[in-house]
Amino acid sequence: MMPLKVCSLFAGIGGIDLAFKQSGFEVVWANEFDKDACKTYIHNFPDTLLSECDIRKVNAKDIPDFDILAAGFPCQSFSVCGNKKGFADERGNLFFEIMRIGGEKQPQIIFLENVANLTEHDNGKTFNRIHNELSERNYYIRYIIADACNYGIPQHRTRTYIVAFKDFDMCNKFQFPKEQPLEKHIFDIIDRSVKADDSFYLSENSLQYQKMKAAITDENQIYRFSDYGIQKSKDGISFTLKANMGTWHNRVPIVKDDFGIRTITPKECLALQGFPKSFDFPDIPMKSMYKQCGNTVVVPVVKDIIRELVRIANDN
Template identity: 35%
Template sequence: MKSNSIIYRSIDLFAGIGGIRLGFEQAFGERINTVYVSEWDEYAQKTYKENFKDDFDIAGDITKVDEKDIPDFDICLAGFPCQAFSMAGKRMGFDDDYKGLCRGTLFQDVVRICEYHRPKVIFCENVKGLTNHDKGRTFKIIKNAFEQIGYTVYSKVLNSKDFGVPQNRERIYIVAFRNDIESKAFKFPEGTDSDTCIHDIMEKEAVSVKYYLSTVYINTLIKHKARHEAKGNGFGYEIRSLDGQAGAIVCGGMGRERNLLIDNRLKDFKPVTHIKGEVNRDGIRRMTPREWARLQGFPDSYKLTLADTHLYKQFGNSVTVNVIEAIAREIRKILDKE
């Protein structure tokens, strides 16, 4: 069979809303077929099902799945949870206990499944903090685990802002090829598109008044920032230049106030939600979920049907599709040669 007609089977673990899958599908086209998906958050599952039509159900808690029950696959996609290693979290690492699960060790389920199935390649994404957590020991354990089951591991920190989206978001990307695959030629992509700005991802039409902050809330933010500045901390709201770039949108969808905009297109200032005070007249607003989707490289065809609260959380937890696609193209070059 010619290499250009091989269809690679993939599984999508800790799938979230499918950002990693989307990047690989854009890079591999019709030559990738997802055969298994696991995601335990019910709202993420809803968004995933809206956008990917599979003929199988999404599996829930991966720790309870027997590796023998997963179909054979060639590519493992795994954005294992970042909260245990995030600078924004408590950074408990392998001791992180959350709802009875140890999130820091969920990567071990990736190892368990891949040791049994022996896929050609394993792809993981995580927060930059993973590289220096516990003085680098955590990352070393993860790398060693893949090496021990027969993989050659490559890793690099890349910034989303270098790949066509205006978001300053550094993440660690791990690519592990099975040892019998000649992978020495693999290299991570170089970012070459860092000219986009917030203005490029803004909604084309004026957005709902519900995204505009109230005068009372703005005053609260100003006081909050002043308190932190007095203590020498850098916390607080931030209004971004439309010609500049956004800060990283974060896990859980928190920190929307770190990426405020000034948008003076609003004409009707009558509130549509219960607010204290009145809608500010300075044009200060939050970004919309669609703007967050664009910051993460999701196409406008990607359906957003849930309430805003869920969508902010989902995009904050997701990946930048542009970066994933660029790495996936480099992975494909190695696989096609093989």
Template identity: 30%
Template sequence: MKNGLTVLELFCGGGIGTNGILAAGYDVVKALDFDKNAVKAYRHNFGDHVEQADINTVEIGSLPDTDVIFGGPPCQDYSIAGKGEGEEGERGKLVFRYIDIIAEKQPKAFIFENVKGLIGKKHRHTFNALLTKFNEIGYEVNWKLIMAWDYGVAQKRERVFVVGIRKDLGFTYAFPKPLEGDYRTIVLRDVIGDLPEPAQQSNGGHLSDNYGTEYEMANRKESFDKPGATVTAHHRCSYTHPGEEQRRFTVRECMRIQSVPDSYVIPDDISLSAQYRIVGNGIASRVAWYIGKALAEQLNAGTKSEM
């Protein structure tokens, strides 16, 4: 059911989070990303309103005016697993371009997502500066470190979400509480237990029994009866399938763990490594749905109260 609100997606990736935003009733009118494979996957699933573009060079005035801006700038520079270059890294600078776009477009609200490392000791000064900047450009912000498992996702994925509401609307966003039955209940068996064993070429490869301690640490076996570890963009650094076969998770299994509906399909002519990257870089679909749905309810309630 449509909620009457429009969205501009920045850094949309392959649209993993888009699944949740659309399910929450939004109309996505424009989406941008620099990665050609991600854009190809997005277009295949959602349509031609996506554009491959460099956010740093796009003309802000050419972007549509929408109710909401949704997306998270590439996060590797703030990641615990990444280089940790922060705002000085090229990708880190995109965060401030994101702010420039919000400042000029002045949507009713924005949803910003990033890695847990952004609020860690090393980068906390940058995060605090971001919050200050959001305030300076006219937004009341609220933020939360969200564990995907708390919201019906079979994954212990932690991400920082900042939601800003334009000050003239007169309220601050309230993060939603999980629905009954969603809070830390969903495990891997619930989401991948019904999938058949894959053909050899459809996953990251079966693993040899002869691998060293470092390899073991980076490739620990999961359990069907627990949530999965964070789905990463690099499938060869991930945990392994809990079944009898010693193998990686397939792309479809990773999508299930990211709460992506089976109707979402990545074209076969996109390389396997790029497919894993698309899924691992995405916002868990169900988390996007939760945050987007709550935002729509609050925006629409605020609009009605002004009438």
């Protein structure tokens, strides 16, 4: 069977795209507007044609034909941590760009990812609108709200995944992956025996260090400063990595390793999102690296969903 072709919108650094590529799909075209995210994308996907313009300026006719439309569309307007304005927010309205391109290209499958709050936003009206927009284009819809720690990754990251099909039988056959026991914990991923660059360690003379030292009562957990004081993980599972790590450096999670107390590195953030070691950042500001880590997806969760798409695609 020829590899199915994917078009990726709001690609970010390519977390969804990576899951598709690892599963044998071909990502033929992608769009991303953030300049530093584009640099990271090109660094890791040199063979994919990346459009770096505002998606509202994209002519759908210029996009190569594809089978699957994938989009992790902007979530701030739906998130409990964002402004929750939904479609009243310019970023929320970008969802309709997905529908515009999908309506023009008519892919067999549309794959969407967003925050867990998407289904509850505006008393369910937002999700109903998304459902109706897809239904009006003759798509049949399945969705799940899934936490990454229930699918093998030691991070609490609950997201809504929507898979929409043109073919009713494919939709009827499709099943989201079953939850699985968590076998890895934070420090199966972060190696405390390896010294990080000195720049990541808190100065022992700083107030931040003194506060964190007093707060670290369990060295097998991960910590961070929050609006409510110092937050501590539970059961060796990281709290959700957020994009604001790139806005406020003191929101980057903190660990105690064999050499001191430090923030986790951008590469460790990627590892907690299930990215392979081969995935790397180009020469961009550190704050952009952290922001990109918080904005991306948990790759293995997406890959588990794609595995089911492969199964039913082979059946058809």
